[in-house]
Amino acid sequence: SQQGEEDPQALSIQEGENATMNCSYKTSINNLQWYRQNSGRGLVHLILIRSNEREKHSGRLRVTLDTSKKSSSLLITASRAADTASYFCATDDTGGFKTIFGAGTRLFVKA
């Protein structure tokens, strides 16, 4: 079953704008991850935030985590056409072996 649900399902923005994607999950987690998938390719890990962290940065990426609301957001600043991809949040199970993915947000950045 899916643990994370992303919102919106699709997002279209102009190059240079910021893109914000949200993820909600249902059960307690140890960490939350964000992945990127270019069309027809495997997923690439972007960033991991632990349950005791509230915010994390990596380059143009900013991730927040609110465990009280069971939600996370991914912000991509100054977007580029090359950022066009699907973005997925993923959470672990209590045993730590399984990583469960949401349905993803499709981001389209227009040049």
Next chain:
Amino acid sequence: SQTIHQWPATLVQPVGSPLSLECTVEGTSNPNLYWYRQAAGRGLQLLFYSVGIGQISSEVPQNLSASRPQDRQFILSSKKLLLSDSGFYLCAWSALGPHLLFGPGTRLTVL
């Protein structure tokens, strides 16, 4: 360096035919291994995972099976394919943490 291989890249099979997809990992030992399936435009569904040789955990009961005959080899099989088995199959591995590294995927079309 650590790499993950999947083959074949694409496969078209008739309904009722058998299936064997192979995944191998290089540059690490005793990885956790995973098979995910992705329907067109959708999120990832965890099918199987393995934490050691000969150990398989199944997440979704269906006509697929998995085996891990060697430490860094993970095989997905079916005796008789169904139309609903079409999708993009992704192999992934993790070592000490939850961060998954994905292979390039196999696109399976069942006709």
